Amino acid sequence: MTFEDFELDYDLLDGIDAMGYRNATPIQEAAIPLILQHKDLIACAQTGTGKTAAFVLPILHKIITTEVKHINTLVLVPTRELAQQIDQQIEAMAYYIEVSSIAVYGGNDGVTWEQQKRALKKGADIIIATPGRLISLINMKAIDFSQLQHLVLDEADRMLDMGFSEDIDRIVKELPENRQTLLFSATMPPKIRNLAHKILKHPEQINIAISKPAEGIIQQVYFAHDSQKEALLKQILGSGQYKSIIVFASTKEKVKSVYQMLRRTDMTTAAFHSDLKQEEREQIMQQFKNKNISVLVGTDVLSRGIDVTGIDLVLNYDVPPDPEDYIHRIGRTARAATTGTAITFVNEKDMYRLAAIEKLMERRIDPVPLPEVLGKGPEYRPDAKPQRHSNNKRSFHKKPGNWPHKKSS
Template identity: 35%
Template sequence: MTNVATPSSRHNTELQMNHSKNDARKGLSHSVANNRPSQKSVAETMMSGQVGEGEDWKANLNLPAADRRKKTTDVTSTKGVEFEDFCLKRELLMGIFEKGWEKPSPIQEESIPIALSGRDVLARAKNGTGKSGAYLIPMLGRCDINKDYVQALVLVPTRELALQTSQIAIELSRHMGELNVMVTTGGTNLRDDIMRLENRIHIIVATPGRILDLINKGIAKVDQCNMIVLDEADKLLSQDFKQMMDNIVGALPVSRQILLYSATFPITVKEFMMRHMKKPYEINLMEELTLKGVTQYYAYVEEKKKVHCLNTLFSKLQINQSIIFCNSTHRVELLAKKITELGYSCFYIHAKMKQEYRNRVFHDFRQGLCRNLVCSDLFTRGIDIQAVNVVINFDFPKMPETYLHRIGRSGRYGHLGLAINLITYDDRFSLARIEEELKTDIKPIPPVIDKCLYVAEYQQEASKDNDGKV
């Protein structure tokens, strides 16, 4: 069972984050001052002619391979705006393009110019359509690296999402000289956070409990922090975090800018908006709730035959990576053990695990070191792993919001994916309610599932065939 909870030692790869391996293992917050090009190196590059006027600077970027997978209108239905049209700093544009982002998605297109203007934003968009970029790009664009205080704060509900978001910020700002990003979450060493905050930090990505603790202790000074983002705002404004959020916002200057992003906006969001936001610009790109690229199926099955059904799915589906959801931490561990006994590679993760194990599993699964991950709803919020093409609800959720966030782990950024739900007799009413409330169609699983619906290679071949016909 050990090899399920923690990947084997041969997978002890160095974390591909711009911070030390030791800190990543412990889940500590990270500053990146010494892990990016300095202002001088960028200036020297520009003077040497590698980055010049016009389009010449683009020719020397270290671009990733172009993503040729089919994309849905969730991310392609834009007005044709380019990143250069936002009047961003060239160093930031370099990071954007080297991240592999070619054009703004609809939420980025709508949100970035408003956020850059300093106005409050209330944005609603589907999971996996570029919300992180929608707030990180204007945040980085407005940061002044010559000022030695915290200028922006990003709040997220989970530790894994905090690490992921800070990593994106680091990658986007890699050419922006001494711009420092720090991540801090609960379950890590407070002393390390204190030491980091003695240095110059411009952006903090945090979970609410930890940053509030640092603020109350006078360690994190946010009295000049003029921008705050609430990512997954519906969760952050739930009863679990509501009072914390009021206290954190109360510690910021009156002139602060507030950006709220989420897929769903319950009544608590409206209450927060009335208390703290100033005539926010509202964006709603949620004509429908579920991602267009995710095909949803259900299979009626007895509880005792679920594992057998899962084994059949593994043998018949072409899984690149899968995330399998259970409704309790106990069932997560039991199922992971069963999957391992069946001979399939499998990790598991849930909130009751030690943070160092969670960090390790999260990192190694992202790196593709294991095909299947069994988890609790810890992993439903914002986690972006592009290689995941299949999500399986081993236990069917009761709430529509939970279902929406779970299946959103597949079909990221307009790509195609598969969501399969194992339904027992007791789940039948939840299935009907979720279909009705989300206005989505969950179909009975067919004997054979077309690989074009969820396998990238088949999508590309089908696209070539269609091009040939034309």
């Protein structure tokens, strides 16, 4: 199905064509007609399927065919990176039409804060906002939602995971009841269905390949002890097979450690974590997009909210604690029907996490033998159980008689 089939505005189609869009993805094919029909929508789709365009395109079409020119659409997102990404995509799609947008998020300087307030007072057509910063603006009465037509919650599952449930409730109370509400989520746990029940009216539902990675991703695992990971990483990245690489680690301390190790090689490397200032993070991301940096080492903040084409390899230095995070991590490669590779290092403690990932995807991930020079790695044990760690000097067995008792008074 082509975008012409949706009968969108001709100037909007010019912008889509300039971006190289030709045929609609499954989520776009299913969602765009429903949004154009003013239906509330709950859509479950994996990352990298084109869901941003699925809601942006019909909303842009509706904005330019209506006489209301105030704040028309609010898009709520969990992170500043995703807010910036969506703002950039709107700017590209709306290149030939008169629609304005602004990304509103925290962690920036006073100048940016004032720019955001001025843009909101002028009445940007589309606001893409993180919940915390938006509530600050609401408290200052710096924003008028009286003419709002559309509310979009993107990556709603991650917003709830990050503790934004009360913020979302507060924001929704400020919005007109007569609006179209669109909820997009990668997963559909009960808490998302409860949220949808509260804020959507008779929604249509779309499910596109829930919790399944893109077909173009080649998935591999190496069973490696922690002591083998650095040498293995150097060997994989030093092969010259991959040009644009993201290395994920689960903590910013691990990110810094891997970054320092890779700095001693001839690969251009940057670390991306929460200790960096916002302008530093934006500069790093731009350099990575421009291919001036070949290896980006980061935490799960990178797994959502960035849209970089041509990433050859996603490498999990350690297994993410949540199987869904694995899906989002590897979704950074093989975007827009391209191909890519996802490699995961699994130590003896993370066997159970790998088993949970395989259960979620309903498939095994192909193991790759370690290079002989590194020696033998741990054996795969799909029945492995989580290992409990305690900082206490004493440990207690789960027998009633071994639990500590209070002293009697």
